[in-house]
Amino acid sequence: MRFILPMLAIAASLASPAAAQLTAPEQAIVETVESGFESDVALLEEITLINSGTHNHAGVKAVADVLVPEFEALGFAVEWIDQSAAGRAGHLFARHEGAPGTTKMLLIGHLDTVFEPESPFTGFLCEGDRAVGPGVVDDKGGIVVILSALRAMKAAGTLDGANIVVALTGDEEDAGEPLEAARRDLVEAGEWADVALGFEGLSVLDGKDAGVIARRSSGSWTLTTNAKSGHSSGIFSEHAGYGAIYEMARILDTFRRELPEENLTYNVGLVAGGTPAELGEDGLSATTSGKTNIIPSSAVARGDLRALTQEQNERTAETMRAIVADHLPGTEAEITIEFRYPPMAPTDGNRALLDKLNVINADLGREPMAPYPPSRRGAADISFVAPYTHGLAGMGPAGSGSHAEGEAIDLRSIVRQAQRTAILMSRLAKEASDK
Structure with a gap:
């Protein structure tokens, strides 16, 4: 041995x-x-x-x-x-x-x-x-x-x-x-x-x-939509428009269809809509109320944005802003984007x-x-x-x-x-x- x-x-x-x-x-x-x-x-x-x-x-x-x-x-x-x-x-x-x-x-x-x-x-x-x-x-x-x-x-x-x-x-x-x-x-x-x-x-x-x-980076965005309120029987008409929730849905679904690319994600974490809908001070909650026969006056959504490069961040943000600006009749929308952790x-x-x-x-x-x-x-x-x-x-x-x-x-x-x-x-x- x-x-x-x-x-x-x-x-x-x-x-x-x-x-x-x-x-x-x-x-x-x-x-x-x-x-x-x-x-x-x-x-x-x-x-x-x-x-x-x-x-x-x-x-x-x-x-x-x-x-x-x-x-x-x-x-x-x-x-x-x-x-x-x-x-x-x-x-x-x-x-x-x-x-x-x-x-x-x-x-x-x-x-x-x-x-x-x-x-x-x-x-x-x-x-x-x-x-x-x-x-x-x-x-x-x-x-x-x-x-x-x-x-x-x-x-x-x-x-x-x-x-x-x-x-x-x-x-x-x-x-x-x-x-x-x-x-x-x-x-x-x-x-x-x-x-x-x-x-x-x-x-x-x-x-x-x-x-x-x-x-990847970590940022956030806040989207608000506004519209004329009124009786639901007028929805989609020239005088009443589409309401805040349809405008919100248009924007979010366009994000889903047009933004995808490698290493990019843009989650939606919170959505609320009604007459009215308001984001809480903490940014993590919202309050709303509404009736089925009332066109909603406002909607709010928050989500994140993660990209691999700063160029991808900025290019995506510009695309998001362009999508938001293409309003449905009788509506308005605004998005704010905050870049916090860089890529x-x-x-x-x-x-x-x-x-x-x-x-x-x-x-x-x-x-x-x-x-x-x-x-x-x-x-x-x-x-x-x-x-x-x-x-x-x-x-x-x-x-x-x-x-x-x-x-x-x-x-x-x-x-x-x-x-x-x-x-x-x-x-x-x-x-x-x-x-």
Whole structure:
């Protein structure tokens, strides 16, 4: 047996020659992440048990307070950026100064979740390599991946030369107002950075890890129609017109027929019509009344708009406005369109980053990550910096059920994502900055 065991070890090493491409520091990264797995899960449990719904400002700040010493222990200068003027708690930024002239890296995650204090979904339940809890994937697991990767870089000696800003926003799930103020610090970090990595959940395509080089925008629109009211017996006549609801139906059905194109969606989430119909102050409700023998005087609808590029956003908006302007007789209509989260378009720079990550996958003996279809991903904070820097999203852990009771994480995915991230950042830190 003393002879057989070494031979088995040699055979195993020959069976995965790709792993031999790792440098000694990179091999140390792999081992450090693996050895820190239980500590990472413990940290995940600690911050998951703190409710940090976006509007629970004290909870968001409490999560930040747990993380501050974690970053300071790695040599980061930590800053809490108060956002009370925008109606939100604030953002946690951590900065590490490395070698001058080398790649500047921005890591993006968020402290808040969709689960407010009144949510019945609480706790942290670990079942083998799976854990369930509010925000456990989105995005507390992503924060743990960031810290696990940075600790491994520190242990391997590759963190010292790295220029890094970690931006953990406190309102990703419901951004503060005005949006320009709520995202000012993130945008400034994006203008500084050569590369941005977003640590929301890992995408899986046909059972395999995938890379996210693009995410669609998230905007909204509000449509109102108005018409002369009167006795229903006059509907469609020259003197009475078509009424507000038929005008609304015309517009929405024309959207359905004329707008479709790849990577574009435009959901209708709310419709109300009658005499009168009024949108609630929250924009999420409406009140109306009416009779079958009265031509309705008003109607209102709200929906969203998601596109892959800003050009697609603007072109679609112009088409929508033209459709709205083509009124039925006796009616009027108006649409307002708000672009909030911009798109993260699939650029050559983003593709090049995924190529570099796939070299690492090969060196680790793992399968390559195909680009994930952008139509399957929602908007995220990384989109705000997409115009200024190359980016990869989906660098957080794998899981299921985000934004719903029963949200779960694949705990072992923390390991492979942290290993990929730390090696990618270590290699990028040796390259020259473009800025």
